[in-house]
Amino acid sequence: MSESEQLMVVDSTGQPLYPATRKKIHQEGLWHETFHCFVINHEEGHVILQQRAKQKKDFPGLIDITAAGHLLAGETPRDGIRELEEEIGLVRQFEQLFPLGVFLEELILGDLKDRERVHLFLTDESMPLERYVLQTEEVSRLIALPFSEFARLTDETAETFQTADQEIIHRDQFVPHPSAYFRRVNEGIQAYRVQQT
Template sequence: MSESEQLMVVDVSGRPLYRATRQTVHTKGLWHETFHCFVVDLEKGYVLLQQRAKQKKDFPELLDITAAGHLLAGETPAEGVRELEEEIGLVRAFEDLYPIGVFLEELIFPDLLDRERVHLFITDSSEPLHRYVLQSTEVSRLVAFSFSEFARLTEDGTDELVTVGQEIIRRDQFVPHPVRYWRKVNEGIRAYRARKT
């Protein structure tokens, strides 16, 4: 997404206020809306995370949501479903996603003031890892974590996680979402799994 593209500035309840560029939104720390979707494989028992591409402006090469993006001014969360196809080649209708609510997230750094109303979703896919088609400018690879290992992100003292492929990943290799964010996602995954069994 270009820094000049127009986002809708909102209040914390989601009420639209006015349009502003992405650059302005992140410079001034204005609330805006985003779409986050985690892909799980219920059959194999894991969660997929993406490793952000090296050339990404924010948090390059860190592990993050399976697919995510900003909602442009005038867009609804339903239109965010495009991120799944664009980033990892997974085609889904919005109705196929399991909503787990809105999370108010603030990531405050010297060069980034990011305040997002995150619309969170989960979807299931049994596609083998090597079959996903990655958008190289956004995603360098997908990494799988077992449900139990992913749940360890919700614990303050977790310094390392182990992927399904036995790769050790340090906490500082993840985008620094607050622990509360990971807890909300994990609770959503648990509810989704319970609903599907």
């Protein structure tokens, strides 16, 4: 997304205020709305995460949400579903997503002042990782993190995590979402798994 594209500035309750560029919003720390969707493989018991491409402006090369993006001025969370197809080639209808509600996330790091009303979702897919079609300017690869390892992201003392392929990943390789964010996602995974039994 271009720094000049128009997003809607909102208050923390989601009330729209006025449109502004993405650059201005991140410089001034204005609240805006985003779409985040974690793809899980319920059958295999893991969460699929993306490694951000090295040329990304923010958090290049770090491990993050399966697919995510900003909502433009005038858009709703339903429009955000495009991120799944664009970034990883996964086609979904909005009704196939499992909603986890809205999470207020603030990331203040250096010049970046990112205040997002995150519309948070899960979706379940059993396709092998190699079948996903990645948008290479956005995503360098996907990894599968077992549910038990993903849950450890809520523990700020946990420093290393092991993927389903036995790769060791250190905490500083993840985008630094707050532990409360990972807690919300983990609770959503647990709720989804209970619903499936």
